[in-house]
Amino acid sequence: MSTVLTTEDVRNLRTGAHFLTCTIDPTAIYVYAEMIQRAMEDRSVELVTVDELAPDDLVVAVGMVTQGLFIADMPPVGDEFLGCIRAIEASLGRPVRAIYSLAAANINGIVPLMVGLQSSLPVIDSDPMGRVFPLISQTTLSIGNVAIGPIALMGATGERAVVEVESPQRAETLVRALVTELGGWAATAMYPCSAQQLKEHGVHGSITRMIRIGQILDADTPVEGKLLMLAELLGTTRIARARVNHIESLSRPTDLGLPAQPSSLTLDDETTGRIIRLEIQNEILLVLVDGAVTAAVPDMVTLLNSEQGTVVNIDDVQVGDVVDILKITAAAQWYTEAGLDLTEPKAFGIPIAHPRRPHA
Amino acid sequence: MRVGLRLQGTSCRTVVLDGRAVVSAAREVLGGSLPEALESSLSGLRREFGSGITEITADVGRVLAERKLADVVAIRVSPRPPADAFHVTVLPPLVEPAVTRTVHVGGGHDLRGRPLVRLDLEAFLADLPGILSSGARNVAITSVGSTASKEHETRIADAILSSDRDMRISISSDFYSSVFRDRDYTAILNSALMETGEELAAMLEEGGRRHFPAALLSFGKNDGGRAPLSRLALAPVHGLYAEPAMAILGAAALAGIPEGEVILCTEAGASVGHTRGGLPAARSLIRQGFDASLASNAAILEPYTVHHTVRPDIPSVIADLRERPETALPFGLVPTLPAAQEAALVGLAAAPLTAWIDRLETVSGRAALQLVQNRAEEDAHSAAVQLGASPGHTNIIESNVYAMPYGNPGIVRIRVQAAGETYGIGEHTLPAATLGATP
Numbered sequence: 114m115s116t117v118l119t120t121e122d123v124r125n126l127r128t129g130a131h132f133l134t135c136t137i138d139p140t141a142i143y144v145y146a147e148m149i150q151r152a153m154e155d156r157s158v159e160l161v162t163v164d165e166l167a168p169d170d171l172v173v174a175v176g177m178v179t180q181g182l183f184i185a186d187m188p189p190v191g192d193e194f195l196g197c198i199r200a201i202e203a204s205l206g207r208p209v210r211a212i213y214s215l216a217a218a219n220i221n222g223i224v225p226l227m228v229g230l231q232s233s234l235p236v237i238d239s240d241p242m243g244r245v246f247p248l249i250s251q252t253t254l255s256i257g258n259v260a261i262g263p264i265a266l267m268g269a270t271g272e273r274a275v276v277e278v279e280s281p282q283r284a285e286t287l288v289r290a291l292v293t294e295l296g297g298w299a300a301t302a303m304y305p306c307s308a309q310q311l312k313e314h315g316v317h318g319s320i321t322r323m324i325r326i327g328q329i330l331d332a333d334t335p336v337e338g339k340l341l342m343l344a345e346l347l348g349t350t351r352i353a354r355a356r357v358n359h360i361e362s363l364s365r366p367t368d369l370g371l372p373a374q375p376s377s378l379t380l381d382d383e384t385t386g387r388i389i390r391l392e393i394q395n396e397i398l399l400v401l402v403d404g405a406v407t408a409a410v411p412d413m414v415t416l417l418n419s420e421q422g423t424v425v426n427i428d429d430v431q432v433g434d435v436v437d438i439l440k441i442t443a444a445a446q447w448y449t450e451a452g453l454d455l456t457e458p459k460a461f462g463i464p465i466a467h468p469r470r471p472h473a
Numbered sequence: 474m475r476v477g478l479r480l481q482g483t484s485c486r487t488v489v490l491d492g493r494a495v496v497s498a499a500r501e502v503l504g505g506s507l508p509e510a511l512e513s514s515l516s517g518l519r520r521e522f523g524s525g526i527t528e529i530t531a532d533v534g535r536v537l538a539e540r541k542l543a544d545v546v547a548i549r550v551s552p553r554p555p556a557d558a559f560h561v562t563v564l565p566p567l568v569e570p571a572v573t574r575t576v577h578v579g580g581g582h583d584l585r586g587r588p589l590v591r592l593d594l595e596a597f598l599a600d601l602p603g604i605l606s607s608g609a610r611n612v613a614i615t616s617v618g619s620t621a622s623k624e625h626e627t628r629i630a631d632a633i634l635s636s637d638r639d640m641r642i643s644i645s646s647d648f649y650s651s652v653f654r655d656r657d658y659t660a661i662l663n664s665a666l667m668e669t670g671e672e673l674a675a676m677l678e679e680g681g682r683r684h685f686p687a688a689l690l691s692f693g694k695n696d697g698g699r700a701p702l703s704r705l706a707l708a709p710v711h712g713l714y715a716e717p718a719m720a721i722l723g724a725a726a727l728a729g730i731p732e733g734e735v736i737l738c739t740e741a742g743a744s745v746g747h748t749r750g751g752l753p754a755a756r757s758l759i760r761q762g763f764d765a766s767l768a769s770n771a772a773i774l775e776p777y778t779v780h781h782t783v784r785p786d787i788p789s790v791i792a793d794l795r796e797r798p799e800t801a802l803p804f805g806l807v808p809t810l811p812a813a814q815e816a817a818l819v820g821l822a823a824a825p826l827t828a829w830i831d832r833l834e835t836v837s838g839r840a841a842l843q844l845v846q847n848r849a850e851e852d853a854h855s856a857a858v859q860l861g862a863s864p865g866h867t868n869i870i871e872s873n874v875y876a877m878p879y880g881n882p883g884i885v886r887i888r889v890q891a892a893g894e895t896y897g898i899g900e901h902t903l904p905a906a907t908l909g910a911t912p
Contacts, residue, residue: 127763140652143763185652187581187617190553191560227559250598269617270552270589296552296581296589298709360873376876383782393876420778428875431754431773433747435782 115161115235118226122152125327126223131424132326132415133244133441134220134396138428141184146416149226156228160320161211163239164243165309171207172196172237173305175228176215178249178266179298180289184220186297190242193267194228199267201277201302213237213311215303216245217319241304242314243444244413247395249288250281253446254304257314264288264303268295275309314370316444322346336422340437352400352407352438354419355389357430378430380438389438393427398461400438408440409467411447411456415439475528477693477719477821480673483507485514488818489522493726498522508676516683528895529681530691530699530821533673534715542571542665546609547851548578548597549657550616550625552590561827564661565764571665573609576600580625581617584877584884589617592625598632605637611667613660615645617653621833641667647708647845648768649831651877651886658765663710670709674702689895695771697722697753697820698827698892702862711769714759716817718733718772721746721753723820724792727810727868729792734789736777737816738802739797743777750870750894757831770829770890779804792816812845825892827870828856835883838839846874846887852893862893 127146131139146190161319166172175194177184181422198209212228215221217240229236241252256325266288267273274291278284284303292299329342342348359379378391382402392399397414400407408414416425417437425436446452448469457467474496483504488794489497502517504510518526526539545568554577555561562571579593604612612633616625623646628644643658643664674692681702683692691699694711697718705712721735731751737744748753753772760766781804783789791806792813802808810816830853834845850869868891875886 138651140655144654147563147763151563152559183584183651185654186620187551188562188653189560190551191556229558229785293583296583420781421776429756431756433754 115159115165117157120153120325123149123153123223123226125324126226126320127327127332128330128424129323129326130218130220130222131381133222133323133413134415138185138426139424140340141166142223144185144188145220145223145227148246149223149230152227152230154228158226159235160238163237163308163312163315163317166211166237168307168309168312170210171205171305172203172211172213172307172308172311173209173302174215174241175212175225175300175302176221177298177320178288178292178301180292184298187269187270189300191231191270193223194302196267196273197232197265197300197302198228198234200273201263201305204263204265204275205305209234209305211237211308213315214240214319215249215301216240217316218245222319222323226268237311238320239311239315239317240319241315243319243412245286245396245448246378246456248285249301249303250285251460252281252304253316253444253452254306254310254314255281255455256446256449256451257310259304259310259314263305264301264313266295266299266301268292268299270296291359316329316439329425330422334422336417336419336437339422340439343405343439347441349429350440351442352402352414353380353382353387353389354435354437355382355387357432357434359434360430364394368435391438392463394461397415399458399463399465400440401416406465406468409465410461411443411452411467413441413443415441474522474523475821475822476526476530477532477818477901478514478529479532479535479818479821480507480511482539483510485510486818487514487518488815488822489518489526490819490822492817493729495819499818508680511676511680515680520686524685524687526685526688528689528691529685530824531677532693532715532719532817532821533670533709533712534693535707536673537666537669537713540669542568542662543611544573545571545576545607545611545613545661545664546576546604546607547572547657547661548576548612548614548629550578550592550614550629551653552579552581552617562657562794564658565761566660568665572661574604574607576604577732578625578629582622582625583618584621585835586618588625591893592628594628594632595628600644601632601636610639611641611643611664613643613645613657615653615660619644619646619656620651621651643667646912648710650766650768652766654765655758655768659710659768660705663708666709666713667706670712671706674705678702680862683848690883691824691826692731693719693821693824695759695769696829696890697772697824698864699821699824700826704860710767713769714771715775715821717746718753718755719824720792720794720817721748721772721774721820722823723816723818724790724810724813725751726819726823727792727816728788730788730790733790734784734787736791736806737774738791738793738795738806738808743806744774744802745777745781746772748776750868750892752825752827752870752890755871755890757888764911777804777806777841825858825894826860826862827890828853828860828890830856830887830889832887833884834887836885837883842874842885845885846872846889849887849889850891853889857891857893861895865893866895867891867893
């Protein structure tokens with residue numbers, strides 16, 4: 114059943130997109146949520162399931178790709194995504210029937226709503242990550258051999274490009290280089306595919322999940338109650354409630370062309386005496402408890418303020434803060450051999466296999 | 474002796490410290506006007522303490538907050554203007570009415586400091602006569618990427634000053650935030666406060682010089698430090714929310730805990746801050762819900778909740794700042810500090826000179842990182858000395874490096890705070906170890 118989203122949905126989605134982003138600064142999400150709510154005063158955005166589309170309908174992922182200047186430091190002027198969709202339509206000679214999120218968290222979890230409002234295209238409640246990953250090649254569509262190209266890009270300068278490419282890894286290299294020269298981010302449209310392909314290889318229920326998370330976190334409920342409801346919805350487990358005692362930047366070597374530098378947090382669980390280490394690069398990639406791997410990408414790890422139950426921004430973490438460290442299991446596709454090849458810690462330069470990899 | 478002085482409405486309130494001892498409890502002087510109250514307050518201090526007063530630090534936050542904001546022209550430099558109404562930068566309700574005109578100029582830089590597009594100075598110069606003839610006196614300039622390069626902001630500022638040297642200009646690169654709307658909001662608010670800042674600085678300077686010609690005059694800042702009065706005319710926004718920081722600092726000073734937890738109880742409820750290195754733990758942004766944040770280093774003060782973890786290993790002070798402390802404090806809290814109501818004034822009198830370095834650096838590895846961090850620490854030390862601190866009594870309080878999520882792999886943010894005193898360590902208001910600590 115298609116749903117017309119409300120401004121309340123957008124507020125909840127804002128919180129849910131932040132929660133699943135594993136602690137990245139949420140300002141760009143806030144900016145987009147505010148713009149969307151204003152736009153909804155005289156327009157509406159329709160959320161549909163992939164089943165509601167004809168199998169052959171052309172659908173395309175929309176999302177920001179960044180490498181440098183923050184989206185919040187150079188806000189989009191507003192015509193970028195529409196330009197990208199037009200470029201895809203021109204390249205393929207077919208109209209786009211619906212759009213979907215490139216990722217199910219952070220700014221890319223909310224951007225499609227603005228694009229839907231501007232274009233009047235329905236937004237599909239599916240995505241190709243089920244969370245957010247830093248590389249455009251790290252998608253379940255990629256696992257399913259769905260072509261990533263053609264990719265349309267447009268930066269805030271108004272400059273644009275269409276990349277005809279097949280290999281997701283090669284696309285990563287080309288797009289990242291273009292994004293740097295476009296100023297630091299680009300609006301993109303990629304993974305043009307049929308609704309049937311998205312149905313077979315995507316992750317579903319992405320938008321409604323973020324909205325539900327927001328409903329839980331924004332409610333006037335004690336923290337323990339929120340944790341219980343999150344566990345029921347997402348299978349969330351609390352790894353520890355611990356106090357930050359050390360923050361370290363550039364804590365590991367990096368030469369893989371991944372955006373951002375690695376950093377680490379060390380925390381003390383004052384109840385059990387356990388020492389917890391978080392390895393971070395854009396997201397929290399690895400959690401070690403007394404040296405043992407307790408969570409590893411593609412698992413999602415996020416932090417909540419232990420007193421308020423609000424999402425913690427990594428930028429705001431201070432030595433002495435007490436946080437709840439939460440683990441969320443990712444979409445099932447990510448624990449297949451092909452999924453782990455793309456996203457386990459080794460893919461981020463950490464020489465550790467995921468515990469769920471056979472014979473790890 | 475050092476004076477903490479708070480201005481509000483048509484009154485002045487003061488506390489005098491000698492080292493760590495309060496030698497004159499809080500006194501309030503009411504006048505027919507603020508200058509009259511200040512004159513009366515300062516003359517009273519002179520009669521009682523004469524030339525023993527060496528430093529006066531004023532909290533001007535309440536006056537800044539109660540005055541009407543001046544009109545501001547907002548100049549935004551970016552590659553292209555918004556294509557529709559939804560993509561226009563939205564300002565918090567506090568400053569939105571102060572912006573009388575918004576001007577877009579093509580320009581901006583990327584995070585590497587490279588121009589995204591050429592600065593369209595010719596188009597701006599064509600607009601400039603219209604801006605100047607409108608009677609505008611205050612301008613805020615915000616450019617995309619000005620954390621990496623402030624060239625376009627300064628060229629626009631220079632163009633304005635070439636036509637009218639008396640314009641008050643605030644540029645966003647003076648305030649660190651990686652978010653355009655935060656810098657834009659901060660530069661606009663700062664610009665809108667500059668006229669009041671000038672007026673207050675002149676009033677305090679004139680009164681202070683007449684009664685205490687040898688005293689160092691400062692204003693209290695949002696981070697719990699102070700800056701010379703001359704800075705008040707240029708960056709008044711850093712003095713807008715000084716009171717919470719000063720309350721943390723004052724309570725910590727009275728309790729003698731340079732490293733610990735400070736619980737403040739006011740009519741509005743209980744809140745928690747921390748001191749590290751003898752100063753309030755600070756954050757570079759004052760967040761305001763989902764609105765733009767103010768890009769000013771400010772003490773962190775968060776609501777005390779029933780879930781608050783009590784840590785016996787960390788020194789803690791509970792200060793009751795309520796005007797009517799007859800009823801019990803919330804959460805079963807029991808004050809540990811007698812007569813703490815004037816903690817914020819004590820904090821003002823105790824505040825050291827503070828300086829921040831907050832900037833982006835390009836590094837290729839650990840050695841390069843260490844180099845740029847060392848350089849930032851030297852620059853912060855120098856900045857504190859330039860404010861008047863003695864080189865021998867200036868220390869690094871905080872020195873951090875931050876990875877930039879989804880940024881260029883080689884670019885990091887370096888953030889350093891230095892604090893110093895103008896005189897011998899023996900006269901510090903906090904224990905000697907305080908300002909020597911480097912966490």
